[in-house]
Amino acid sequence: MRVFFCLILLLMSSLTRTLVAAEVEPARIQIKEQIWWVGQQVPFTVQLRAPGSFSGAAVFSLPEIPRVVIIKTGSPVVSSEEIEGKTWFVQTHDFALFSQQSGTVTIPEFTVRFSHKDGFTGPVHDQSAQVPAAQVKIERPSGSSAQDFLVTTNSFKLTERWDPQPGTAAQGAVFHRTITQEADQVTGMALVPPPEGVPAGVRLYLGQPRVTDKTERGDFIGTRVDTLTYQLQEAGTWTLPAIRYQWWDPEKKAFGSQTLPAVTFQVKAMTTAETEAPVVQSNNIVYVWGAVVLLVLALIFWQWGRIRGLSERLKQRWHPPARVAERKLLAGCRKNDARATEAAWQEWQNRQGTGLVLSSELQAALQDLQRSLYGASPARDWQGTKLAQAFREFLHTTQGAETERRRELPALNP
Template identity: 25%
Template structure:
């Protein structure tokens, strides 16, 4: 690549990195709830990670449908692996002016613009003429769900008076996975009276079909009284106790219409594919990381199925550890899973990565759906500068005729006896130079420090034993290749197949084949870490007993 070409590439990379930074730094707007009643308060949070001044954010677009009650700000600084990230938040408390399906409009924050957010405003709440000042409720978003699908339980405390020492009984549930969600607090107006509302929410995933009984919950507190003196610690107010529940959930079994090995109930599932570099431009021996990201609304991250990178003849996959997590949405959990694998073409050609199809059950519409990544074609080419088959180019042979040389030079060479001497000296010097370079290269490549070689061998062998002990197939593969390379520095192996050839041991070859097949084969073969460690120890002992002068020769048995 020319100097100008390198400058252009660097400029493009800088622009792309700046674009990515701007994209990550854009201001984001979130709501604490997406469904409220008229008279409720709603909290809008605007978060910025760049230099945008949140105090200058224009809230004028909100005034059409919302009344802004209060605004506050906060900042946060995180240090992860030496990298400092800062974020600022603008917290806006507001209340809707009317019922209906409203929109939180886009807001300009410095050089960024937030996305619009929908919110549904229902009719105002009513106590039906009750004179209660403290209300405790239990509510489910669905009373009929599928097994292992999400149901949201909300415990709601409404108080029109000041309370202290408030407490709710500990929530426990059998035959279900329970995930506490973020607590919500807001103000609402009911029948002309102002109320404080606290919501404690749980995402529940029933583990068995049938009826799931949620036991009654108890709320207790004391009415706050004015202190009569500085020494009055309070707590003498009237005790308040409220009971909600019990309540039942009907849990449906897996429907017969569902197909697939992994039952996945959710409100919505998406799957995305990304590459670290364009797969259409891969060369033989080069790698690109393929990332598959699955998101499922209303599911845990642990429920998402693992991605099987099925091998394709001519392509090698080197999978990494998956990343599994969860995020919280107003509707509950958003499960996420990322699977990564390095893809390496082993020979030139055109390859088709098959379609990825993940079945999932739509819990709202009760239908079978598929999240799909289409099939993709990869054209792998030989690296630039390497010919497809190696061809031998013959060196030019001098013709007897010297007609191509200038006449004076030709006649001089024929008549001057000094030319053969000059040619002989030049040829000898050239051969001596080649011999010196060859010896220098062997001296550099051959380790002459037995102490350094011993330490390197010990370290890599220790890593191999640790990987086998932890049954970590991917780490064991890399450690086995690294350890073998220290034993055979003149021809270090680069794959498990080459390791087998170096040792020429049938038992080790079978174990390495099982290891390789378990990682990259179509059938998930079981390999034994302890067995591989035992055989490696035996071979290491045999190897160390051999004379050091015959190390390389002993690796290749004679044909006879």
């Protein structure tokens, strides 16, 4: 009878541990409940739980929400907690949300993929979990229109630079303008783009913005640099209107603004040359140039083999096959061309040596590519952004490791 009771207790203990494991949420989202401002950084965390140590990096499929930007910030923090006498490993990831829409913003459920062990040793298990949906309450400051692009920060810096300085110029002249914005606790992607309106006699070429985010001693600083090129196509007086940048200070609960002044160009019309003087060249000069051309052609024909070999060597040095394959792969990702990207990947992989170890993010992105080509979903639905980002990060990591390894090699003849 005593043995029977021991077996019952052991079974109940095992069942209790199983129920506890089943009740533990593998992914949990935490957002501070308060009213946030439009354009303000809304920090939140996602906690992953596993019965053993984590392996590799977690991959989040962040949702796309209209007029909302979500970015990952910082590095994950690993800790542990006791649940019903069992130790669980916890990995905390920090995120930031920036919304240009007011009201209740819903973050829909999204997928996270991560790997872990059972305890500290043993094989690695891949796991997929759903991060629960969450809601954030966003308020727009009084006096701000719903159509306004609002930046919310307690520190905003704005500078501009012209090359050359604007003023009187000839018809067809080109001026370059660089506008730099910097704000605390705001991602560069949430800073306002410059206006594109110009007078009729001026043409604007808007360059690709340079957006960066940096963390410095706990401060989050976003920067956006816009390059605008103006071509003065018609004669006359043309004025670029002033550009007013406005932001909301959440601490002072007041608007701040800074204005780039209006710029006026006095454009002079191009004068037509009266008559082009005929260029008279002596026969001797023509004969000399003809002889030089013939001599050069003869040297090229005589040394054609060496020139061709040198050209091939320079081509291999300046455009190594692996680097060419990298550019093809990234170009295929930009065009969302799954088949071209697959071909470029095979070409790049063939150029690598043995023992190539891919990151978990790159493996996941390649699996998505393979599924789009050979799975049920058509290849035209494939998006190459994820693979391009993972491939760039992998190249950056491996090239940095190779540089460090070379530095550590001892000198041949100390």
